[in-house]
Amino acid sequence: MSKRYTKDHEWVRMEGDVAIVGISAYAAEQLGDVVYVELPGVNKEIARGADMAVVESAKAASDVYAPIAGSVVEVNEALNEMPQLVNEQAEKDGWFVKLRPTNNTDVLNLMSEAEYAEYVKGLG
Amino acid sequence: MTYETTSGNRGLLQAEPLIFEHGSIARTGVDLAAPKGASRLGALARKAPLPLPGLSEPEAVRHYVRLSQRNYAIDLGLFPLGSCTMKHNPRLNERAARMEGFSDLHPLQPISTTQGALALMHELSHWLLELTGLEAVALSPKAGAHGEFCGMLAIRAALAARGEINKRLRVLVPESAHGTNPATAVACGFIVDEVPATEQGRVDLVAFKAKLGDDVAAIMLTNPNTCGLFEPDVKEIADLIHAAGGYFYCDGANYNALVGRVRPGDLGVDAMHINLHKTFSTPHGGGGPGAGPVVFSKALAPFAPAPKIVTRDGAFELVERAGEGAVGRMCAFHGQMGMYVRALTYMLSHGSDGLRQVAEDAVLNANYLLARLKPHFNAPFGGGEGEHAPCMHEALLDDTRFKAQGVETIDFAKSLLDEGYHPMTTYFPLVVHGAMLIEPTETESKAELDRFADVMIALAKRALGNDSARMKTAPHLAPMRRLDETRAARQPKLRWKPTEAASIAAE
Numbered sequence: 001m002s003k004r005y006t007k008d009h010e011w012v013r014m015e016g017d018v019a020i021v022g023i024s025a026y027a028a029e030q031l032g033d034v035v036y037v038e039l040p041g042v043n044k045e046i047a048r049g050a051d052m053a054v055v056e057s058a059k060a061a062s063d064v065y066a067p068i069a070g071s072v073v074e075v076n077e078a079l080n081e082m083p084q085l086v087n088e089q090a091e092k093d094g095w096f097v098k099l100r101p102t103n104n105t106d107v108l109n110l111m112s113e114a115e116y117a118e119y120v121k122g123l124g
Numbered sequence: 125m126t127y128e129t130t131s132g133n134r135g136l137l138q139a140e141p142l143i144f145e146h147g148s149i150a151r152t153g154v155d156l157a158a159p160k161g162a163s164r165l166g167a168l169a170r171k172a173p174l175p176l177p178g179l180s181e182p183e184a185v186r187h188y189v190r191l192s193q194r195n196y197a198i199d200l201g202l203f204p205l206g207s208c209t210m211k212h213n214p215r216l217n218e219r220a221a222r223m224e225g226f227s228d229l230h231p232l233q234p235i236s237t238t239q240g241a242l243a244l245m246h247e248l249s250h251w252l253l254e255l256t257g258l259e260a261v262a263l264s265p266k267a268g269a270h271g272e273f274c275g276m277l278a279i280r281a282a283l284a285a286r287g288e289i290n291k292r293l294r295v296l297v298p299e300s301a302h303g304t305n306p307a308t309a310v311a312c313g314f315i316v317d318e319v320p321a322t323e324q325g326r327v328d329l330v331a332f333k334a335k336l337g338d339d340v341a342a343i344m345l346t347n348p349n350t351c352g353l354f355e356p357d358v359k360e361i362a363d364l365i366h367a368a369g370g371y372f373y374c375d376g377a378n379y380n381a382l383v384g385r386v387r388p389g390d391l392g393v394d395a396m397h398i399n400l401h402k403t404f405s406t407p408h409g410g411g412g413p414g415a416g417p418v419v420f421s422k423a424l425a426p427f428a429p430a431p432k433i434v435t436r437d438g439a440f441e442l443v444e445r446a447g448e449g450a451v452g453r454m455c456a457f458h459g460q461m462g463m464y465v466r467a468l469t470y471m472l473s474h475g476s477d478g479l480r481q482v483a484e485d486a487v488l489n490a491n492y493l494l495a496r497l498k499p500h501f502n503a504p505f506g507g508g509e510g511e512h513a514p515c516m517h518e519a520l521l522d523d524t525r526f527k528a529q530g531v532e533t534i535d536f537a538k539s540l541l542d543e544g545y546h547p548m549t550t551y552f553p554l555v556v557h558g559a560m561l562i563e564p565t566e567t568e569s570k571a572e573l574d575r576f577a578d579v580m581i582a583l584a585k586r587a588l589g590n591d592s593a594r595m596k597t598a599p600h601l602a603p604m605r606r607l608d609e610t611r612a613a614r615q616p617k618l619r620w621k622p623t624e625a626a627s628i629a630a631e
Binding site for chain 2: 030033035036056058059060062083084
C-alpha cells in the first residue's frame, strides 16, 4: 500500500496489520539537520493527534503527532545512534514508530501522496 | 585572508588553551606551610595529588582576562537578542548595590538590624504592585522560569483549595509561547494544550473558545507575544478563561513594552512574573543573577509563597510561614537582594513618567528598525496588520527573500559576528520559519540603531548579490570560524578528559 500523509507532515504506510510512521521528507528538509529523536515506549497506547515523539534539530525541537490511534509495537532504535537517517531517508529507514492501529481503516482518512504534494505546494 | 602567527595570537587577541591544558600540578598561586603534627586522616589521607590545574596568580588572572576578550557584552555594543531585553545596566544601580548595609547583609541577621533592607524590599514591592495593578507579590523567585513555576504552583494551590485539582489539568498555551511556558505547566503536573495562531500571529480566539471547558486550569499567555505583537483580544481571553473557571498566567518577559503604560491587572491577569533583569535593568547572566518576582491577583493572593514583608508599629517584619494551602517557599532565604537594590534604584531614578517613557521609547526604537529593514527583509505578519502597522518592542523578520540564493537566517547571524554584533534571536518564535527576532531596547541611540540597520541592509544586499558565498562560510573575523553545530549536538563532548592520565597518576 502507498503512503498516506497528515497536515502535520507525518507519513503512514501499512505493512500487513502494522502501520509504519515517520515524518515526511519535506518536514525533515524544513527542520534541517536532525540531532536527536525521542521515541515512545513499546506498548504505549497513543490517541490520534496525541504526542508520539519529539524530533530535535539544530534549529528547533518539534512534537510528532500520532497520525492514527494505536499501540506502539516497535520503535526505530537505529535513530538513537544515527538521527541523520531522518534527513537522509525520511520516508524509508528514517521511520519512527510501528503502531498496531486501533482501527485498520483510520489510515484511509489521511491524504494520499498526490494530495500531500499539492498541500505542500500550497505552503510555499 | 589567512595570516598565521608564530605565537598563535591574532594581533592583541591572545590564543588561550583550556585551563587544564596549560596548568601544572607543581605550580600554585598560594604557598601554604605544611601542616604541623601527624595527620589524623588515617586511611582517608590522599594518596596522590588531585589532578587539578595549578596556576600562579598572574597566570590565573590572564587566563580569565584572555577568555573575557572573546566575550560580547551589553557594555561593548548593541545586543539585539529578541525577547531578552538587553538594555544598558545603569552604573547608578551598581553604586547603590555596593552601599554598606545592602552589600554586606547576612540573611540570618536579626531583623532589627536589617530594617533598611526590608524597607527597600517593601518599597520595591509597592512599585511592582502599583505598576501592575495587582494585589500581592512574591519577591523571592530567582528568575523568569522560577517565577513561572511560582505562579503556576499558586494556581495549582488555588485549584486544590477549590477541590478541583484532579479535574482541572489542562493548561492552554499559544503555539508561539516561550518554551518555558509549556515546560512550567508540565513541571507543575498539568497537561499542555496548544492554541493555534491566526494568520496575523495572534491567538486564534475561535480555537481558544473551543478548547475551554471545566477541565481547564489556566492559560499561559505572553503579551506582547513572541512575534512582538500586542494581543488585542487579551481582555476577552481573560474574561473567557475566568468564566470557564480557569486562571490567567501572564509571562512577563515582554513587560518592557508595557511598563508604565498598561497595568496587567486591568487586563485580567491573575499571576505574572517580572524579570528584573529585563524591564528593570539589572544585569543578565554573567553580570549577576536574575530575579523574577511574581505578582498575584486578589484570587491568587492567599496562595502566594513566603516570605512576606509586613509592617507593625512602624517596624518591618518578615512573615516566614506561608498561609494554609499556599505555596511554601521558593528558596531558602529572601531572593536576590542585590537585584532588588538595583531595580528600585532604576525605578526611583526614572520615576513613573520615566518608566512610561521606557516602554514608549522601546516600542519606538523597535519600530524604527522595522521601518528601515522592512524594504530589505520579509516581515511576517507585515510587522502588524496592514502595510504600516507597528510592532511592539521587537521586530520580527525572516529569511524567505533569500531562498533562491540559499542564504539562511544562520548565515545572517554568523555574518553579524564579523560585523562586531551579537546576533539577534534566531529561529524563534517557532511559528515563523527562519525567524530573526530583534529587540533593540530603549537604551540605544538613533545613531547606534542606524549603524546596526546599515549593517543588516548591507548583508541583505550581499545575500542577493554575487558575494553571498562569503555569508555561507561566515564568520571570518571572529575568534572561531563556523562551528559544526550539528556534529556538536550529535556527538557532544561535554567535559575535558586528561590525555596524560598516566603521568598524573605517577606523581
